[in-house]
Amino acid sequence: MLGGLPDNSRTHGDGAAGHAGAHHVPVPVRALPLRVVFGVAAVLILMAALAYAGVEWSEVKEDESKRLTYVSELVAHSSEQTFDTHAANLRALARTVAAPALRGDYPEVERLFREFNANYPVLVSMNLIAPDSQLLATTLP
Numbered sequence: 001m002l003g004g005l006p007d008n009s010r011t012h013g014d015g016a017a018g019h020a021g022a023h024h025v026p027v028p029v030r031a032l033p034l035r036v037v038f039g040v041a042a043v044l045i046l047m048a049a050l051a052y053a054g055v056e057w058s059e060v061k062e063d064e065s066k067r068l069t070y071v072s073e074l075v076a077h078s079s080e081q082t083f084d085t086h087a088a089n090l091r092a093l094a095r096t097v098a099a100p101a102l103r104g105d106y107p108e109v110e111r112l113f114r115e116f117n118a119n120y121p122v123l124v125s126m127n128l129i130a131p132d133s134q135l136l137a138t139t140l141p
Helices: 034-103 106-119
Strands: 127-129 135-138
Touching: 034 106, 106 127, 106 135
Parallel strands: none
Antiparallel strands: 127 135
């Protein structure tokens, strides 16, 4: 016996190591407390869920960014077309109003303004103003 432990290095009569007649006692393995096992499992599951959520959020963010870009381009294009149409219509009105305005036929100019305004009710008023700031024709009552 060395240091309080049995010496198993002796051989028995058959020349084999001293295990033949000795009782082998397994070394007890300390089991981790169940709380620690579940805690580690919960942390691992939480980390996996967070990683998955991060990947999903990134994909959703990218998809929504693409959709917003598409919608903003669509709105910009539509707005540009609307403003171009309004500008073309106002130029046509100016050409139509020019002749009666030059003749001084301001009631005819007001009639043309009202007719135009019927198609564009968002215009609150339309006015023909002389260079000296005199109001020559209007859609206001």
